[in-house]
Amino acid sequence: MLTQRQQEVMDFLRSEHRKTGIMPSTREIQQHFGFSSQTAAVSHLTALEKKGVIQKLAGKARALMFTDEMEREPIIDIPIYGQIPAGFGDDGVPEPEGQLSVDVRSMGVSTHSTAYALRVRGDSMIDAHIMDGDVVVMEDKPANNRDIVAALIDGETTLKRLVIEKRKKFLRAENADYPDLVPLQELLVQGVMVGLVRHFGRSW
Amino acid sequence: MLTQRQQEVMDFLRSEHRKTGIMPSTREIQQHFGFSSQTAAVSHLTALEKKGVIQKLAGKARALMFTDEMEREPIIDIPIYGQIPAGFGDDGVPEPEGQLSVDVRSMGVSTHSTAYALRVRGDSMIDAHIMDGDVVVMEDKPANNRDIVAALIDGETTLKRLVIEKRKKFLRAENADYPDLVPLQELLVQGVMVGLVRHFGRSW
């Protein structure tokens, strides 16, 4: 679809946009490719727009955008915490061990939500099809019966299913090898699971 | 951290950037807030940079970028196909039913990979912890024994585990209720599963 030269221009636009956050001006394109004339850059941009891969806003500086990014849903950045820290939420915010960036539609969260994610350790939720190493996305919202929640129970935080029976709340693993966790004192829900991301290969 | 007014300016930057793909100029900020002076906009931007939420490139037009987006991994747009179409790859590219945008690190794919995704129907892979409705991310690459693959077998495409025994390839479901699929004629691997995204709530 694109000629080789046009692809080279697109690659330059992409790499500059990634590095600097802004689009190069026509003169910057000219300099990068060593054109003697600014018009060479302009006509390439015109061709790229005609082919539909970029869009231009007339009269504005650096006003190019990639068509595919335009059609993209808004992206949300979700901090990933490793070990579920005891007392999470009490003594400040722990350091994220990474970040998950995903479009809001695929994760079913809203742009302004306060989502966070946890890296799952162990197989206590295996029967809910949550595997060791999975990243589960949580949202801080009211929990219903049988939701999977991150909860602080007697001083420790864990990912389990919340069960409410006869007005009593307790936590249940999704693995027959693990017993129910009935709180001696407190049971504080810190988030409700809304999604999950898994990937094979290198762990991060 | 930000004052109310500064937050309003940030919100304006964000919404303009989302709508147009480019940052507003100082004059556009001035007009939007009804400032009599351009300097009001400039000093807000200076304050925002001082607080670390944006970064400016001196001397360049519309050269602002959000600090959080700078720190973000590159995003890849993965087309999601619904029904796994028979003959996928033969008669052109089928229409995606949606798109998954996710950072390359979280999905473990490279920026230039030709990844695609499939929406899972049924519970034939449930013992591999792949649920009905999950979106599985595939990459077109050589498959090894016991990889989970999308494969064309005797004219139909399906998601199963690839098993190679005694130089013979066949497909195995991860559910005892389903029989092995031994190919009568052809077994063509169309992709290897590299990741998975699940979310609760509304289905899209």
Place this chain on the structure above:
DNA sequence: TCATGCACTGTATAAAAGAACACTGTTCAT
């Protein structure tokens, strides 16, 4: 009460950047 940060007004200037027009030469399908 004094400095500091905030939120502006008002004016001016120079640089950055888009846009327009007239060209040349090549390749490639009809």
Place this chain on the structure above:
DNA sequence: ATGAACAGTGTTCTTTTATACAGTGCATGA
């Protein structure tokens, strides 16, 4: 052989845009 798309050169003009500097008024904590 001919038009159309491609890939440029060379020049000029105007608009857009950032930047600089001199102020005002208000709140707030030291």
